[in-house]
């Protein structure tokens with residue numbers, strides 16, 4: 001799957017994350033995601049979820065949202081697309097591939113196989129977290 005193909009066209013996103021640019025960035029420096037085709041990425045976590053994402057022992061609560069913005073290069077300012085994971089109930093997660101405005105989705109849903117195929121094997125299922 002080539003996430004950089006996720007452009008702005010698409011269906012209305014069920015979760016509006018249009019304010020994602022204001023979310024704290026969890027990674028110190030943009031890195032190439034080996035899970036996401038070595039796309040350059042930044043991980044942004046909703047302000048109220050940042051501490052939970054950083055703490056490997058914390059269990060995300062419903063409302064927890066983390067997204068990865070993908071870029072063609074290490075310095076590009078315009079992302080090619082966003083991938084989002086959100087915890088929507090005590091047990092359920094929601095996945096989406098969004099355009100850069102965070103309002104339109106090219107793919108979204110609960111337990112999307114294209115996402116869970118990897119993320120169900122993540123150390124803090126479904127969260128991989130950043131490399132130490």
Ligand code: HEC
Pocket residue numbers: 032033034035036043066067068083084085095096097107112114115116117118119122126127128129130131
């Ligand atoms: C081939 C395996 C693979 C697939 C498929 C995959 N991911 Fe990931 N994802 C990863 C890995 C590994 C990371 C951790 C960053 C890294 O090192 O690449 C990650 C990180 C993330 C993050 C940052 C949060 C975290 O886990 O720490 C989000 C958000 C994310 N992926 C969303 C998605 C969505 C949405 C899909 C489906 C459209 C998806 N991913 C499909 C492997 C995958």
